[in-house]
Amino acid sequence: MRNISIGLLGLGNVGSGTVRILSENRESLARRLEGRVTVKRVLVRDPSKARDVELPMPALTTDPDDILDDPDIRVVVELIGGIEPAREYVLRALTSGKHVVTANKALIAEHGAEIFAEAARRRLSVHFEGAVAGGIPVLRAVREGLASDRITAVTGIVNGTSNFVLDTMTSSNASYTQAVTAAQRAGFAEADPTLDVSGRDAAHKLAILTLLSFGVRIRPDDIATTGIDLVRAFDIAAADQRGYVIKSLAQARLGPDGRLHAYVTPALVPKQHIFAGVHGAYNAVLVESAGLGHSMYYGPGAGMMPTGTAVVSDIIEVCRDVLGFVRRSTPPEAFHGVQPATPAPLGGLEHQSYLCFHVPNVPGILGRVASTLGAHGVSIDSMDQDTPGDRELLEMVIVTERVSRARLDAALREIDAFDVTAAPTHHMPIVDPM
Amino acid sequence: MRNISIGLLGLGNVGSGTVRILSENRESLARRLEGRVTVKRVLVRDPSKARDVELPMPALTTDPDDILDDPDIRVVVELIGGIEPAREYVLRALTSGKHVVTANKALIAEHGAEIFAEAARRRLSVHFEGAVAGGIPVLRAVREGLASDRITAVTGIVNGTSNFVLDTMTSSNASYTQAVTAAQRAGFAEADPTLDVSGRDAAHKLAILTLLSFGVRIRPDDIATTGIDLVRAFDIAAADQRGYVIKSLAQARLGPDGRLHAYVTPALVPKQHIFAGVHGAYNAVLVESAGLGHSMYYGPGAGMMPTGTAVVSDIIEVCRDVLGFVRRSTPPEAFHGVQPATPAPLGGLEHQSYLCFHVPNVPGILGRVASTLGAHGVSIDSMDQDTPGDRELLEMVIVTERVSRARLDAALREIDAFDVTAAPTHHMPIVDPM
Numbered sequence: 088m089r090n091i092s093i094g095l096l097g098l099g100n101v102g103s104g105t106v107r108i109l110s111e112n113r114e115s116l117a118r119r120l121e122g123r124v125t126v127k128r129v130l131v132r133d134p135s136k137a138r139d140v141e142l143p144m145p146a147l148t149t150d151p152d153d154i155l156d157d158p159d160i161r162v163v164v165e166l167i168g169g170i171e172p173a174r175e176y177v178l179r180a181l182t183s184g185k186h187v188v189t190a191n192k193a194l195i196a197e198h199g200a201e202i203f204a205e206a207a208r209r210r211l212s213v214h215f216e217g218a219v220a221g222g223i224p225v226l227r228a229v230r231e232g233l234a235s236d237r238i239t240a241v242t243g244i245v246n247g248t249s250n251f252v253l254d255t256m257t258s259s260n261a262s263y264t265q266a267v268t269a270a271q272r273a274g275f276a277e278a279d280p281t282l283d284v285s286g287r288d289a290a291h292k293l294a295i296l297t298l299l300s301f302g303v304r305i306r307p308d309d310i311a312t313t314g315i316d317l318v319r320a321f322d323i324a325a326a327d328q329r330g331y332v333i334k335s336l337a338q339a340r341l342g343p344d345g346r347l348h349a350y351v352t353p354a355l356v357p358k359q360h361i362f363a364g365v366h367g368a369y370n371a372v373l374v375e376s377a378g379l380g381h382s383m384y385y386g387p388g389a390g391m392m393p394t395g396t397a398v399v400s401d402i403i404e405v406c407r408d409v410l411g412f413v414r415r416s417t418p419p420e421a422f423h424g425v426q427p428a429t430p431a432p433l434g435g436l437e438h439q440s441y442l443c444f445h446v447p448n449v450p451g452i453l454g455r456v457a458s459t460l461g462a463h464g465v466s467i468d469s470m471d472q473d474t475p476g477d478r479e480l481l482e483m484v485i486v487t488e489r490v491s492r493a494r495l496d497a498a499l500r501e502i503d504a505f506d507v508t509a510a511p512t513h514h515m516p517i518v519d520p521m
Numbered sequence: 522m523r524n525i526s527i528g529l530l531g532l533g534n535v536g537s538g539t540v541r542i543l544s545e546n547r548e549s550l551a552r553r554l555e556g557r558v559t560v561k562r563v564l565v566r567d568p569s570k571a572r573d574v575e576l577p578m579p580a581l582t583t584d585p586d587d588i589l590d591d592p593d594i595r596v597v598v599e600l601i602g603g604i605e606p607a608r609e610y611v612l613r614a615l616t617s618g619k620h621v622v623t624a625n626k627a628l629i630a631e632h633g634a635e636i637f638a639e640a641a642r643r644r645l646s647v648h649f650e651g652a653v654a655g656g657i658p659v660l661r662a663v664r665e666g667l668a669s670d671r672i673t674a675v676t677g678i679v680n681g682t683s684n685f686v687l688d689t690m691t692s693s694n695a696s697y698t699q700a701v702t703a704a705q706r707a708g709f710a711e712a713d714p715t716l717d718v719s720g721r722d723a724a725h726k727l728a729i730l731t732l733l734s735f736g737v738r739i740r741p742d743d744i745a746t747t748g749i750d751l752v753r754a755f756d757i758a759a760a761d762q763r764g765y766v767i768k769s770l771a772q773a774r775l776g777p778d779g780r781l782h783a784y785v786t787p788a789l790v791p792k793q794h795i796f797a798g799v800h801g802a803y804n805a806v807l808v809e810s811a812g813l814g815h816s817m818y819y820g821p822g823a824g825m826m827p828t829g830t831a832v833v834s835d836i837i838e839v840c841r842d843v844l845g846f847v848r849r850s851t852p853p854e855a856f857h858g859v860q861p862a863t864p865a866p867l868g869g870l871e872h873q874s875y876l877c878f879h880v881p882n883v884p885g886i887l888g889r890v891a892s893t894l895g896a897h898g899v900s901i902d903s904m905d906q907d908t909p910g911d912r913e914l915l916e917m918v919i920v921t922e923r924v925s926r927a928r929l930d931a932a933l934r935e936i937d938a939f940d941v942t943a944a945p946t947h948h949m950p951i952v953d954p955m
Binding site: 104108109111112115116119222223224227228231233234235236237359360361362363364365366369376377378379380381382383384385386387390392393395396399400402403404521 | 797799812819
């Protein structure tokens with residue numbers, strides 16, 4: 088039976104999962120591939136550290152050259168994370184004629200162009216299923232399963248931490264701060280949760296989903312990103328009363344103007360919507376396409392074994408090509424030819440909105456807000472006001488009809504400039520029923 | 522640019538969708554494949570019939586030999602449906618060295634062994650993504666995405682008609698008969714809905730899912746199958762009050778005894794479960810596996826464009842291999858070597874159950890039922906009784922604790938034999954929370 092040697096860069100959480108899955112499924116993999124996959128070398132920082140996984144000691148090395156310069160190693164699996172030195176190692180691996188598998192979303196989102204160009208030049212594969220939504224084979228589904236379809240929107244619950252926090256607020260009436268603490272205790276949030284709750288992590292994943300879904304390369308920094316830290320227990324309850332749950336969504340959509348819109352934002356989702364059932368730290372990606380309509384891919388968004396499963400499925404795909412003597416540049420859509428683009432301004436989008444105004448309980452205030460909305464062409468679907476506790480300020484909740492974001496923003500700018508307005512208006516888009 | 526000629530058998534609903542998708546996406550397909558796909562001939566019954574799709578008239582033929590004997594045609598796409606002559610044509614296509622794509626679930630479920638054996642012998646591919654869950658790329662996900670994982674259960678809402686009927690009963694308090702009529706009006710049920718509502722269609726799809734998930738070949742007829750026609754508005758309401766919705770599920774699961782259990786049944790699903798959000802005629806398949814945990818694939822279960830999308834994704838995969846000069850027998854798991862198996866008796870399964878007893882409102886009846894359950898080791902989680910209208914009969918609803926199906930069945934046999942029992946006890950399994 089033929090053998091393929093692979094090298095791992097990094098033996099942390101996902102690296103250990105990858106080694107474990109390769110080892111536990113050794114026989115079935117050999118049968119499927121009609122060949123063996125051997126982890127020949129693993130780059131680690133400290134070879135003497137105690138580890139859960141079984142590897143022959145000589146496999147561990149602290150010198151990347153032991154992997155990158157070994158002509159016997161055909162596939163390099165990058166699981167270090169972060170930009171450098173991951174970027175340098177991946178480019179060197181390609182230059183040395185090795186295929187690459189990675190689960191590094193930041194690397195692919197920010198330096199994908201350079202990496203794909205090098206891979207294409209040498210007809211090598213770069214796989215990165217583990218970079219988005221953990222083990223859910225969503226990239227494969229978009230790339231292969233929907234290969235014949237035209238995608239019009241891709242929307243993800245792609246940050247497990249944010250979903251856990253919002254879900255905890257929903258199920259237990261917790262405040263945002265309490266829910267973040269619960270997420271940290273449950274191991275679903277870092278000590279500093281900023282990368283997750285700010286929406287930045289989701290923006291990285293959205294850039295990758297956009298590349299695969301639309302063949303368009305956008306920079307994560309160009310994605311309009313709103314975090315979940317503005318969501319209050321009051322908003323969760325107000326949404327619930329109106330038949331919605333609040334979810335943090337990352338969406339790329341061809342707008343009515345034909346341009347690509349991309350943003351990360353908390354949004355109100357109808358309870359009947361399939362997204363409403365995505366609880367805890369789970370992830371889901373909903374694809375809208377011309378032929379298939381709505382399809383969704385759901386599963387755990389992170390973790391040693393789920394992400395390890397995605398990495399190993401990529402390893403299998405590369406090894407199948409190597410064993411079959413197939414020389415093809417994968418992803419076959421040849422991303423290196425893709426042009427960079429900037430997402431369109433959000434003003435062209437149209438949706439219903441949830442608005443919460445922070446204005447004092449004085450006569451005529453409701454009329455003043457409603458008239459200003461009307462003057463900008465924003466129609467009101469429902470309007471309620473509430474005076475929480477004994478405070479002077481109203482929580483005035485308005486649900487709008489569908490309206491362009493440009494009109495809405497203009498109205499809110501004017502209302503937020505009222506001398507009586509105590510704080511900027513809370514606003515979140517409302518997702519259409521399916 | 523190289524060209525691949527394909528032949529279509531059948532130009533009904535899915536066939537028209539397939540031609541339309543191939544035509545509308547001609548340029549992007551050519552770019553992805555670095556080659557062209559041409560529909561050279563199409564077998565139809567009546568070439569003079571008016572059709573929605575644009576094809577040069579000479580492409581239509583009533584003679585299957587024009588496709589099966591044409592050495593220029595490399596891929597045969599079978600979309601006739603049913604067993605014969607589809608089976609004969611598919612086998613002839615393989616014998617002539619042509620790859621096969623089909624969306625025919627009955628053919629694959631009942632004659633897969635014969636077809637895979639012939640394909641393997643000649644190193645040809647047989648793809649059938651469209652056979653299960655319409656356009657949802659679930660077979661591809663199981664085959665490729667979870668290639669490195671060990672699946673322990675696969676559960677599907679795979680019959681859109683049944684889901685539409687139950688969903689209509691849930692959302693509008695309709696009776697079973699009213700809901701079936703609504704499904705027929707909406708185009709989601711046939712004039713004779715038996716194949717769908719009896720669970721037989723779901724059993725076919727489950728046999729295919731079982732093959733891909735467990736590498737085990739079971740006969741659809743060996744799958745314990747319960748239809749949805751026993752579900753009453755009363756059960757829907759009783760489930761709702763207790764926090765459940767009723768869904769028709771097809772499940773294959775490795776039981777606690779290590780044997781494979783396979784069955785189709787209406788079941789109670791917790792409202793928090795991701796399946797509870799699967800409305801209308803949508804399909805979903807939930808996979809439980811050692812590495813990934815729970816993952817789900819969701820989308821439209823049928824229709825011209827969704828199923829056409831799946832068929833074209835299969836065509837692309839085959840053509841990519843043909844253009845790349847790859848000779849591989851796909852599915853690569855080599856199903857032809859798979860041994861036939863019989864699902865284990867359901868007695869070994871353990872789950873909670875919903876029971877509804879049809880007994881008269883006489884003193885001591887509740888105690889008699891409860892004692893009989895207890896004598897068989899069936900513990901009661903909750904018990905309520907209701908006398909609908911002015912009838913003499915009780916609707917006594919009991920939710921049990923987890924118990925083996927063997928114990929439950931023994932208890933129900935005894936209770937159903939009571940002289941006072943008016944009708945066999947309704948019973949449905951309850952799905953565990955996720």
